[in-house]
Amino acid sequence: MNRRELLAMAGVLGLAPSWAPSWAQARQTGDAAAASAARDAWLYALPLIEMATARARMLKMPGAAINALNHSRTLTDHTGRAVTTPNNDTLYSTAFLDLTKGPVTLTIPVTGTRYYSVAVMDMFTNNNVVLGTRTVGGEGGIFTLVGPGQAATGPNPTRIATAHAWLLIRTLVNDNADLAAAHKVQDGFGLKGPAATATPAYAAREAAPAAYFAAARQLLAADPAPPTDLRLLRRTSAYLGAGPFDAAAADEGVDNARMITVFAKGRQTFVNGWAYPRANLGDYGQDYLYRAIVALQGLGALPVAEAMYMKAAGDDGAGNFKGDGLYRLTLPAQLPLDGFWSLSMYEVTPDGQYFFTDNPLRRYAIGDRTAGLKRNADGTLDIWIGRTDPGGERSANWLPAPKAGPFSMTLRTYLPRAELLNGQFRFAPITPV
Structure with a gap:
């Protein structure tokens, strides 16, 4: 070069x-x-x-098969290493599709007010469709996923750009007590399609x-x-x-x-301590370089209308924190979104991927559903970030960092409103205390 x-x-x-x-x-x-x-x-x-x-990793899971849903019944923790930059907010249900022998029928149950999304990505990682709270609502429905060149028959035909695809369902969980109810929602999702041949x-x-x-x-x-x-x-x-x-x-x-x-990795444009996603996240067109970087750093990313992922600048201005001291993020009393938010903590692996880190609280993220958070008198929220417990009242709002090594943080906002999408609203930076 x-x-x-x-x-x-x-x-x-x-x-x-x-x-x-x-x-x-x-x-x-x-x-x-x-x-x-x-x-x-x-x-x-x-x-x-x-x-x-x-796909190869998924097919190694017990009971996994092409054109069949595989449900994760627990929120991802530090042991989950299948896909980089996971969330700790939703249960995942996943399936790789083979549409070469005909369409696949997807059933979405009644979900009520619970957030969910069903993203169907072609093999180039473009979100061909996101069926969920924002687009379908809580009443569910039946959808026919149709491959290239196939007749668009069946209820709600939905065209997929490649004959093989990845279907990824996110089902929101409020807390551990909510898991059983979330499992019932998961069980309501259905996938039916032709038997597929072995994947090379x-x-x-x-x-x-x-x-x-x-x-x-x-x-x-x-x-x-x-x-x-x-x-x-x-x-x-x-x-x-x-x-x-x-x-x-x-x-x-x-x-x-x-x-x-x-x-x-991390060499993005940071605005007041945060890198905001590009408008074409999740549907890349001919932006091959951005598509490649996202595939490596956050495979399966949703489009910005569904969710915005903000990466913190870190100590080095490139997304990595290395300090042993305490950091703070202050959030306003209300955020401009119609869904939910969370701040996730990741350890950075030697090859530059991001996974949750083991910690004494088993807390991998802090969000709007985290129990026991203490807000300030004006409603704002201070999140305390560090390798050791900050002690006192700060402990309730502590997001543990890895015991050693670099770490990274991602702030997720689901169903962002216009002022977040268009940049009128910006978050305050994470700062050392």
Whole structure:
């Protein structure tokens, strides 16, 4: 990657150029155009690879099968490592779909006032539809999920862009006493479809370039890209098409692609201590780079109309906290949303993914349903964040950080109102005490 390309990529990412010279030392052994094509091919295919990896993990769960729902009966805790950046607010019900032999019928039960969402994502991680509190309401219904080229028959036909897809249901839980009622809602969801054939194994993102691109070609054969991606596919045809490709150029391009994912993590634009999602989160169009980064950092993200995810800037201005002292976040008495909110704590793994951290309270997030929180006289809420209990009245509002190592925080707001969506409302930063 030459310096010009490097700075251009920095502009796309919205990154400061201070780290750019280190990229300029990248190897220049292969043909520059071929290496650039390999870089872009690797990033383009990453969502497909991550979806296939998540599907393989799910199918290892007891009783899991294609076109069948698998319910998680407990809220995700520090032992849950299947998908990065999970929430601790909702129960997950998940299914990977195979629509090649015909439509799949989805039944949504009556949910009343309880929040839920059913996101159906194509293999490129775009949310083709979100059926839930915002769009369907609490009365439920029956929906026919239809693959490409299939006749749109059945109740409420809903077109899915690829023949394979991921269906992810989130069912809100108020507290542990509410679990039984939430389970009844989960049990009301139904999925019925043709029996599916065995799913092949695919290489993961850590694979060598030859294996990675072979898997990408297999996945694209099973779920072809939309015509709007043809320009990129022509330019990367050596890797995502018939080939052949030069091994040295592939190595250089993949190395650069991996560096992009490393440097892009947290290198977002922060406004008063928070990075706000782009408007195209969850439905990316031709924003292949953003799509790749989200697939790595937050696979399965909802579109902003459904939920907004804000990442805290951290001590380094790139999303990581490293201090051993106490931090504070002050929230207003009322937030501009029609759903619920939570602040989640994550430990940062060596490969840059985010999972809940073990702690003495077994508290992985603080939100509007957290019992025993103490508000200030004016209704505002101080959340105290640190590796050790702050003591006294602050203990009630303590969000425990990992005992050691870097950590990260994400603030979720479900069903945000216009002032949050359009940027009129901004959160106060998390600050050291």
